[in-house]
Amino acid sequence: MEMDEHTFVMVKPDGVSRGLIGEVISRLERKGLRLERIRMLTITEEMARHHYAEHLERPFFPELLDFICSGPVVAMDWSGPGAIATAREVMGATDPRKAERGTIRGDLGQEVTQNIVHGSDGPESAKRELALFFD
Ligand code: DAT
Ligand code: MG
Secondary structure (H helix, E strand, O other): OOOEEEEEEEEOHHHHHOOOHHHHHHHHHHHOOEEEEEEEEOOOHHHHHHHOHHHOOOOOHHHHHHHHOOOOEEEEEEEEEOHHHHHHHHHOOOOOOOOOOOOHHHHHOOOOOOOOEEEOOOHHHHHHHHHHHHO
16 A cells, blocks of 8 residues: 655635635545644744745745735645645645636635645655644
């Protein structure tokens, strides 16, 4: 059997304020992933700079920083075979206007900054992000 993998998924401030926490959790559970750890918090600017370190120099970073610190988020550790890729499939493409119907972003999102959910993009980022939010 394939080894279980862990990934970091976060419901962003728009997802929390729109009442979509249960929707996100439900879609990941129905896909077969397992929720291992969960906490609600408001991200500090320092945490956001660590979490999005690869985007610090991007033109959209100031807007992303403002948004991600604008209200509570729900941080989660999910596990399952291929959990990193599976969670990203359930989430859909970064820009909700381009995301396929049937995905969280494709069904529920409207624009790229407020795209409801974050998921790690590989084993290294999953490890780093889980440590940042849970250690
Ligand atoms: P993802 O969240 O799908 O991993 P990413 O890591 O490339 O996407 O970007 C992180 C977040 O930054 C993304 O969820 C929304 C925002 N973002 C990405 N590209 C953007 C752009 N071109 N304009 C505005 N915001 C953007
Ligand atoms: Mg990313």
